[in-house]
Amino acid sequence: MDTKIITIDNIEKESYKLREAANILKNNGIVAFPTETVYGLGGNAFSEEAIRKIFLAKGRPSDNPLIVHISDVKKLKKLVKNVPPVAEVLIQKFWPGPLTLIFEKLDSIPYSVTGGLDTVAIRMPSHEIARELISLSGLPIAAPSANLSGKPSPTNGDHVIKDLNGRVDAIVCGGDSDVGLESTVLDISGEIPVILRPGGITMEEISAVIGQVEIDPHIISDANVIPKAPGMKYTHYSPNAELVIFTGEEKEVVNRINLISERLMKSNKKVGIMTCNENLDLYNGNEVLSLGSKLDYCEIARNLFFTLRKFDDLYVDVILSEAFELSGIGSAIMNRLKKASGNNIIEL
Ligand code: TXA
Ligand code: MG
Numbered sequence: 001m002d003t004k005i006i007t008i009d010n011i012e013k014e015s016y017k018l019r020e021a022a023n024i025l026k027n028n029g030i031v032a033f034p035t036e037t038v039y040g041l042g043g044n045a046f047s048e049e050a051i052r053k054i055f056l057a058k059g060r061p062s063d064n065p066l067i068v069h070i071s072d073v074k075k076l077k078k079l080v081k082n083v084p085p086v087a088e089v090l091i092q093k094f095w096p097g098p099l100t101l102i103f104e105k106l107d108s109i110p111y112s113v114t115g116g117l118d119t120v121a122i123r124m125p126s127h128e129i130a131r132e133l134i135s136l137s138g139l140p141i142a143a144p145s146a147n148l149s150g151k152p153s154p155t156n157g158d159h160v161i162k163d164l165n166g167r168v169d170a171i172v173c174g175g176d177s178d179v180g181l182e183s184t185v186l187d188i189s190g191e192i193p194v195i196l197r198p199g200g201i202t203m204e205e206i207s208a209v210i211g212q213v214e215i216d217p218h219i220i221s222d223a224n225v226i227p228k229a230p231g232m233k234y235t236h237y238s239p240n241a242e243l244v245i246f247t248g249e250e251k252e253v254v255n256r257i258n259l260i261s262e263r264l265m266k267s268n269k270k271v272g273i274m275t276c277n278e279n280l281d282l283y284n285g286n287e288v289l290s291l292g293s294k295l296d297y298c299e300i301a302r303n304l305f306f307t308l309r310k311f312d313d314l315y316v317d318v319i320l321s322e323a324f325e326l327s328g329i330g331s332a333i334m335n336r337l338k339k340a341s342g343n344n345i346i347e348l
Pocket of ligand 2: 144145153
């Protein structure tokens with residue numbers, strides 16, 4: 001398949017370029033586009049044909065449901081049975097933005113979108129290109145992250161081109177994603193809202209607005225708990241290299257990473273080390289990359305998937321990484337690192 005690449009540097013001047021992409025969506029084709037979290041691969045949420053194409057292009061298991069993206073809150077009532085009061089408050093505060101809410105679905109949403117569930121995940125992105133594209137299409141747009149299934153989510157157009165060129169109808173390239181991690185998925189169907197996936201909006205921010213919030217036990221424990229977000233049970237975000245995370249006292253982490261790195265390099269392995277600006281000079285590896293300052297976790301989050309993909313481009317065999325604190329967006333960072341490493345965590 002020929003993939004049309006559409007590059008937008010300035011949405012105010014170039015929004016006309018999105019007309020072609022919107023037409024593809026109207027004709028049940030699939031289009032990758034930037035959002036503030038990560039790039040998404042969109043298709044008409046009412047169309048079985050478009051949904052089938054999305055799953056096929058990504059190689060995604062069919063029981064892993066998609067998030068439906070809207071550009072106008074008014075469209076919500078065409079998709080969901082009811083909007084509980086707690087949702088109204090959250091929408092008022094966090095939409096548009098990186099918060100996905102789970103509602104009871106109407107029959108208009110096919111079960112192929114929801115992986116057979118009676119609920120549907122909805123989000124209104126804040127990225128101008130995403131909003132303009134959705135609005136031009138006049139459709140709710142089902143969109144998973146625009147990576148091949150299992151790979152780190154894409155945070156720029158080049159990542160998407162690498163994974164999906166030739167597999168989708170069009171790719172809209174529009175710079176770097178600002179958040180760098182996916183949206184927070186919040187289930188509001190029970191009495192106490194539950195975070196099914198930590199993400200761009202933190203637990204602290206949510207509870208400041210609505211009070212008590214719980215976190216799906218699957219996210220915090222390694223025990224055999226079945227996750228409520230079906231997607232969370234799959235291997236995810238994995239670079240080609242083996243990834244190992246080290247937690248514990250900082251000095252010990254640095255020493256242990258250097259010790260293992262030296263051993264691996266002696267046995268001719270190419271070693272990548274993932275750290276923060278403050279510790280960059282303390283390490284000895286073939287490729288030492290910083291995610292940003294440890295005083296700015298938003299920067300660390302923004303660079304995480306980018307850096308995992310960068311290590312792949314550098315063909316390292318092993319990535320040894322520092323861990324991060326679990327507060328604020330740190331819990332989303334650690335959730336992605338855990339999954340990317342297949343729970344390969346060494347506690348010192
Ligand atoms: O930031 C994001 O959310 C990005 C951008 C493109 O918007 N999208 C994204 O989609 O991350 P995806 O498909 O990679 O992840 C969707 C997550 C999965 O963990 C899935 O299981 C969960 O949302 N999910 C979707 N519908 C659900 C539902 N009805 N109930 C529970 N979890 C659901
Ligand atoms: Mg994804």
